[in-house]
Amino acid sequence: MSGILAVENLSKTYGKVRAVDDISFEIAEGQCFGLLGPNGAGKTTTIEMMEGILAPSSGRALFRGRPIGPHFHERAGIQFQSTALQEFITVEETLKLFSALYATNRNLDEVIAICSLEDILKRDNRKLSGGQRQRLLLALAIVNDPEVVFLDEPTTGLDPQARRNFWALIEKIKAEGKTILLTTHYMDEAEVLCDEVAIMDHGHIIARDTPNGLLAENFDGVIVKLPWESGRPLPDGARAVDGGIEIPTEDVDAALHGLIHSGVHLAGLSIHAPDLEDLFLKLTGSSLRS
């Protein structure tokens, strides 16, 4: 294995439930690797085993080819899905506290600048908005100038504007050459940020490639989408989706001609290039958000 991070035959069982089932992959240094999947797919369990927070039931997680050891946390930056911060202390004090916990420190002014925390330094942790809080948590994940950064669903619960702002911060960290492992259930997030993605479902990795590679492997052409009354027979090659039908096709002209020929109303029709959302639907047969 040559990756900076790797897992080998990693499994985790809770009672009878196999949350993560014998997965193996590796992440090259400097990459932003996305672990995608719906809630309950096993993403958080996987990332927490790689962070050295959860002990695997079997298999192992490696950092630079070696099992995760006691010094791993000096070299890693971690942002959990939900973390409470100590109350009654300010953003600046929280940054100083976490800085003091590591042997290696990054200049705090740099960290503050990267995460745009200048305006809220004196604010009590209890009074942060969702986006401010995530920015602080990201800052805490980089105070030790880590080699790898783990981000577990960092934009869940943020409004669209805050999500896009947060992506910009991740881009900055990526630009510094740090390896990032990101879990998300937003496909657009993975398409924007990730060099490589693995799609997880029911504890397994069901596909893994670059976002474009995955799309090219699985789709030729575009998807025609059309409102459709439920119960009405579907045209050839169409599949029912929420509120309508989708027809994947390589030849848009032929598909549209076919529809017109069979007397279908084209009002509300849209054509779009397939994205990871479509890929997930295709691979698992179920919608990602459901």
Next chain:
Amino acid sequence: MRKFLALMHARNMEFLRDRGTLFWNLLFPVFLVFGFAFAFSGRNDAVFTVGLVGEGGSEAGFWSEAYLEEVGYESVDEGLDKLRHHQLDMLVDFDAGQYYVNDQSAKGEAVESLFLASGAGLERRKVSGEPIRYVDWFVPGVIGMNMMFSCIFGVGWIIVRYRKNGVLKRLKATPVHAIEFISAQLVSRLIIVLLTAVVVYTGSNLFLGFMMQGSYLNLILLTAVATVCMIAFGLVFAARIRSEELANGLMNLVLWPMMAFSGVFFSLEGTPDVLQTVSRVFPLTHYIEASRAIMLDGADLAAVAPNLLVLAAATGLFLLASSLMFRWE
């Protein structure tokens, strides 16, 4: 060391800025002390209390007066302690043919003249000692009780909350060791409790002028030892519990009996033996007993060594148990 200091500083800030908790910690004991000082200040019984050792006296004369209350003692020393603290007005030792009065007690002087007028031919002995008011006796109890609540909730409950809301999990993802985290909590709370005790004591002392026969240094040392013991006790609760409600319930289950039967509000003398035996296992009993000995009897550290030893042993036991049981999550 840097990690330890940073964690301790953060915890101190959290405490100082949490105004509700801060005022509760400072004002509640002051209210209690003043409340009790006021409640018991007007009590002045119209009777004389005389201690008796051995058999003697008669059914007539001085001994039959309605204003006289008699209390029997096994030994002279026991009675003399009470006499010194004005809990007795006079002590008569029939076995040795002597009687004792406290030369700082006006009531003692009064009852002595009545006693002499009745023609008793016993040898006069005197002792000295200032009166102990209830509040003098009560203040070590209040400080001990406040310490107990502050340690067990301020360490035990807070760590359970940190565990539940994920603060501990976040720290686990840093190079911090459990021992660094726990000792930071311990020292932070030790400083807070000692400062609180000093402020409460000094503040109330300005108005009430507590009796202090021993050394302040010894009292502070004793308080520090007892505080560490209580914090260690709190850590036992904090080691594993994930739910604040469960922690709260368990803590109250232990705290209330401890508060009731450690001699905070009333002396355990004269209570059933079972209760007295049980009270010996409570660390708070040993703190209150020893601090009263220092404040009221002028005991030195050697005199309260048994209490200190019990507190130290309990501390060791609690620390061992909590370190074996501790989980970040």
